[in-house]
Amino acid sequence: MSGKDKYYNRAKQEGYRARSAYKLKQLDETAGLFGPGNTVIDLGAAPGGWLQVAAERVGSEGTVVGVDRQRIDDLEDPEATVEYVRGDMTEDSTKAEIRELVGTGEETGGPADVVISDMAPNVTGEYELDHARSVHLARQAFEVALDLLDSGGDFAAKVFDGQDLDGFEADVEQEFEYVRRVRPDATRDESSEVYLVAKGRLTAPVREGDTREVEIVDVGRDGDGIAKIEGFTIFVSGVEEGDVVEIRVDDVKPRYAFGQPVE
Structure with a gap:
């Protein structure tokens, strides 16, 4: 059985909306993204597979907010409180709606413990273009994370591997305690996608070397x-x-x- 069939069938059997749910499970197992009671913002959340996993991991005291331009069908009996925001993640009005749902956060940070993004561009088949567009999407998610993450919070985003990834990773490293690349086992063999996982959002007024x-x-x-x-x-x-x-x-x-x- 191919890797694609394995995770597709598991998703159907276990009630997940997308096979990508297993990627998030593996990211969490590798990097420790979630904790009980966390507030999680899922960018580009439709159809909701990552929402399901996040809701399981943060538990009954946690809150998960799914953000997408598309409508997301409500999850059935989620373990956490799950909210839905339909809108463009980069717009101030969308971020204001998120803050209204989960709070304003501390003065030194935002209301979220974790910001995640599994967004990818519509693939054209021209790899350099697809790679550049994926980095652009990940950068947008990164900017949202900087605005919404509390001090010490975590960020994870999908990007296609390529020439622009090093520069993007370097920018992310400036804002977090450390960053690593993770390729979950659930990723298709032929895929070039990789996840940047950034731990420990830095909101300090100083940086190393100052x-x-x-x-x-x-x-x-x-x-x-x-x-x-x-x-x-x-x-x-x-x-x-x-x-x-x-x-x-x-x-x-x-x-x-x-x-x-x-x-």
Whole structure:
């Protein structure tokens, strides 16, 4: 039995609306996208196979929002709260409707824990064009994710492999703690699609390599100095409370960073 038949038949037998449901299952198993109670935004969600999986994974305390220009039939007895937004994901009115459904989020982030996209362009058969259009769609999803993800949130999007992927991945890496490429087993052998999975949305006012002058306002229990930039915490080694020093930022996490004095 071919891989296509295997997952197509499993989807029919197990009640999933699309064989792509197994890709999301495998992405979650590989990269740990979902947690109980998460809020998930599914971009380009029709016909709803990914919505079904996300609803299962986040459970009864979670919320999943499916966004698509097409109408999505309501899921039957989903485990999570599932909402539907019909509209263009890039329009402010669509994002405002999402926020109205799930909340505005914290000041340093958005209302979502995870943003996912399985969108792909209509294939023309001209590979370079199809690849470029897939990257364009993924970039649109990425921009939406930057607007809607809370600090520390995750993002996953499909893209066709090709010459523009490295540049797109580099842009995503600037906004997340780390990024990896994943090709789920459920992907057809002949397909060039791959998923970029980005973990740990960075909303910090600094990035690795930045230099800033800071005041050490406290000392942590491990002995590192604590500085604040726009309310964001930076742990600084080799300093004392009250010092005013120029530091270089060495490592940035979603909710804090590490730095050291510039020699």
